[in-house]
Each structure stands twice: as structure tokens, then as C-alpha cells.
Amino acid sequence: MFDFRGYGWVFWEGLQVTVLVGLCAGVVAIAMGLLGAWGKLCKARPANMLANAYTTVVRGVPELVLILLVYYGVTILLQRVLTALLGAEVLIDIDPFTAGVLTLGVIYGAFATEVFRGAFQAIPKGQIEAAHSFGMSRLLTLRRIMLPQVWRFALPGLGNLWLVLIKATALMSVIQLEELMRWSDIGARNTKLPFTFYLTASFIYLGITIVSMTLQHWAETWANRGVRRA
Numbered sequence: 001m002f003d004f005r006g007y008g009w010v011f012w013e014g015l016q017v018t019v020l021v022g023l024c025a026g027v028v029a030i031a032m033g034l035l036g037a038w039g040k041l042c043k044a045r046p047a048n049m050l051a052n053a054y055t056t057v058v059r060g061v062p063e064l065v066l067i068l069l070v071y072y073g074v075t076i077l078l079q080r081v082l083t084a085l086l087g088a089e090v091l092i093d094i095d096p097f098t099a100g101v102l103t104l105g106v107i108y109g110a111f112a113t114e115v116f117r118g119a120f121q122a123i124p125k126g127q128i129e130a131a132h133s134f135g136m137s138r139l140l141t142l143r144r145i146m147l148p149q150v151w152r153f154a155l156p157g158l159g160n161l162w163l164v165l166i167k168a169t170a171l172m173s174v175i176q177l178e179e180l181m182r183w184s185d186i187g188a189r190n191t192k193l194p195f196t197f198y199l200t201a202s203f204i205y206l207g208i209t210i211v212s213m214t215l216q217h218w219a220e221t222w223a224n225r226g227v228r229r230a
Contacts, residue, residue: 004196007187014180015204021100021179022166028105029165030158033112040117051113058110064171066107071099071175096177100169108165115157119150152223159216166208180204 004010039051058066075094082090123146131141170181180201188197 005191007191010183010187011200011204014183017178018169018180021169021172024101025104025165026162028101029108029112032106032109033116036109036113037116037120041120055110055113058107063107063168067103067171067175070103096175099175100172100177104165104168108161111161115154115161119153122153123149155220155223163209163212167205
């Protein structure tokens with residue numbers, strides 16, 4: 001049943017790219033999420049409007065459409081703008097890896113924004129007021145009081161976000177990024193064994209999920225150490 005006819009190596013190659021894209025996109029998503037949460041919670045109206053527009057648009061447009069827009073549309077747009085400004089033809093080539101990382105990071109940054117916003121709002125206001133009464137600056141209060149608790153509140157949501165993100169990396173195959181799904185498709189086409197390759201790929205995704213859930217449980221236990229349960 002699991003005779004890969006010399007193409008078993010494609011799974012290892014694809015797995016490496018899938019995990020790397022997921023990790024890099026996760027870092028971008030966390031950065032965008034923190035920035036978006038700040039925009040939604042701060043008192044500056046322009047920041048509120050920009051953050052709300054970002055989360056509304058990104059969460060409302062299908063991921064596949066955004067991937068194609070970034071990979072094809074943004075590239076063409078930048079070329080035309082730079083050509084018009086410089087008066088000479090400019091060629092811009094965004095490689096699939098960069099396009100995948102940035103697109104997934106921006107997409108899931110919108111969801112991370114809501115996770116972080118809820119985490120910040122879950123912090124008791126009395127603790128922040130107490131920190132200010134002790135003379136702590138806003139930055140010091142953020143670093144010592146808010147961020148340690150934000151991560152504890154946000155971990156369950158971020159863990160679920162990671163599980164969705166790692167599966168969404170399969171969409172990168174449409175822009176020829178050689179991740180797990182792309183390599184599995186290549187192996188399936190060359191060996192005429194689609195069921196074997198796609199089933200194996202699904203088991204690998206499942207394995208990533210199980211490992212991720214185990215690490216998430218450990219991280220939540222570590223983050224909640226010393227917290228008294230009611």
C-alpha cells in the first residue's frame with residue numbers, strides 16, 4: 001500500500017518547508033497581532049479605524065484570493081508604480097517562500113489581533129492602576145505586568161491559530177511553493193499513486209497537529225504555574 005516507488009523523499013522535503021513557512025508566518029502573525037491589538041485598544045481614532053479595517057478586510061476575503069493577490073497582483077502593481085516613478089522598466093520578482101510567509105502572516109495576524117485584544121482586556125484593571133500608583137511608566141507596566149499575563153491568556157487562542165495556519169500552508173502549492181502538498185502532488189503524478197501520497201501527507205499533517213497540541217499543553221501548564229485555580 002505504501003510503496004512510494006523511489007519518491008518517499010518528497011515527504012521529508014515538503015515537511016521541512018511546511019514547518020519553516022509555518023514558523024516564519026507565525027512570527028509575522030504575532031507581530032501583526034500585537035500591533036493590531038494596540039491599534040484597537042489605543043485611544044487614537046486613526047489607529048482604531050486602521051486596525052478595524054485590517055481585521056475586517058483580511059478576515060472577510062478568502063485566503064486563496066489573498067495569496068494570489070499578493071503573489072501576482074502586488075508584484076505587478078509595484079512594477080507599474082516604480083516604472084512610472086523612475087521612468088524605466090522595473091522588474092520585481094517575489095519568490096513563493098516570501099509571498100507565502102508574508103501572506104499567511106498578514107492573514108493570521110488579523111485573527112491574532114482579536115486573540116491579543118481579548119488577552120489584554122482580560123487583565124484586571126486594578127493591577128494596572130496599582131502599577132501606575134507605584135510610579136511605573138506605561139512601558140514598564142506593559143513589560144512587567146501586562147505582557148506576562150497576556151501570553152498566559154492568549155496561549156489557547158494562539159495554539160488554535162497555529163493549527164489552522166500550518167494546514168493553510170497547503171494553499172501555497174498554488175504559487176508553486178514546494179511544501180508538503182506540492183511535493184506530494186509531484187510524487188502522486190509521477191508514480192500514478194495519488195491515494196498513497198495524499199493519504200501519507202494527511203498523516204504527516206495529523207502528526208504535526210499532535211506534536212503541536214502536546215507542546216501547546218506543556219506551554220499552557222508552564223504559563224499557568226503558580227496561578228491559583230478557583
